[in-house]
C-alpha cells in the first residue's frame with residue numbers, strides 16, 4: 396500500500412475546491428480578518444447556515460477596525476440567529492484586542508493567535524495556516540474523520556487528537572500549508588462524510604487503510620457516552636485583584652448538590668476543549684494550566700482542564716455567581732475536586748483549613 400501524499404490531495408483540491416465567500420481565490424492572498432470571522436462563525440454551525448450571515452456581517456463590519464468600533468448591541472444584533480452568543484461576545488472582544496494590542500493586524504503565528512480572546516487551538520491553527528500560510532494543523536471533526544480513516548487510528552477521541560495532529564504535520568507540504576488545511580476540510584466535508592463516504596472519488600483511496608479494510612464508518616473511534624466513561628470539562632478560576640474568587644453554588648439536587656464550585660463547562664465524554672472559551676463565565680484572557688485535574692466519582696472519572704484569569708478589583712460577579720473573599724474560602728462548601736482545581740490554580744491550600 397502506498398503512503399498518502401499531500402500532492403495527491405492538493406491536485407484534487409485544485410480541481411474541486413469549494414467556492415466559499417471567506418476563501419481567497421487561487422493566487423489571491425487570504426484576508427486574516429475574513430478567515431478568522433468565518434472560523435468563529437463555523438464553530439458548531441454548518442457552512443450553509445453561516446454563508447448568508449457571514450455576507451451580511453462582512454457588509455456591516457468590513458474590517459476588524461469597524462467591528463472593534465461597533466457598539467456591542469450592534470454586533471449581537473448582526474449575530475442574532477446564529478446562536479451560541481458567547482461566540483459573538485468573544486468575536487467582539489477579540490477585534491478590540493487586535494486593535495488595542497496589535498495595531499489592527501492579526502498576529503501571524505499560532506501562539507500569537509491563541510493569546511487572543513475566544514481563539515482555541517483549532518481556530519489558531521486554521522487562521523495561521525489559511526491566512527498566513529504557516530505550517531499549522533487545524534484539526535476539526537472533519538479532519539479527525541479523514542485522518543483516523545486514512546491511518547486506521549484505533550485510539551479513542553478526544554485522546555487521539557495529538558496523534559491526528561502529528562499525522563497532519565508529518566504530511567504538511569511546506570509550500571502550501573494553507574491550501575493543505577483547506578483541502579483536508581473540503582475532503583472531510585464533501586467526500587469523507589460520516590455516512591457513505593465517496594471513497595471512489597477520493598484522491599487517497601489507494602493509501603486509505605480503512606477503505607482497504609471496509610471499516611470507514613467505524614472511524615473515528617470515540618469514547619462511549621456511557622456511565623463509566625471519562626468525562627471532560629473546563630474549570631475557570633477567576634481571581635479578583637483583592638484576592639476574592641468567583642464561585643457559584645451547584646443545583647440542590649444531583650451530583651455534588653448544593654456544593655460550591657468555580658464556574659465550569661458541562662462535564663461530558665465528548666467535551667471539546669477547543670471551545671472552552673465559550674463556556675467561560677466572562678470574556679477575558681484565560682490561561683490554561685497543565686496537567687488537568689483528575690478525580691474519580693462513583694460513576695465516572697472526571698478530567699477538568701483548569702483555566703485562570705485575573706479580574707479588576709471592583710468587578711461585580713455575573714448573575715448567579717459571587718466573589719468570595721480569600722479569607723472566606725474555608726467556609727465555602729467546596730468539594731474535593733474543587734479543592735484540587737483551586738490548589739492547581741494556586742488559589743487555595745487544603746492544608747489551611749481542611
Ligand code: SF4
Pocket residue numbers: 541544545586587588592593594595597598599600601603604605606611
Ligand atoms: S478513501 Fe474514503 S474513507 Fe478513506 S479518506 Fe478517502 S473518502 Fe475517507
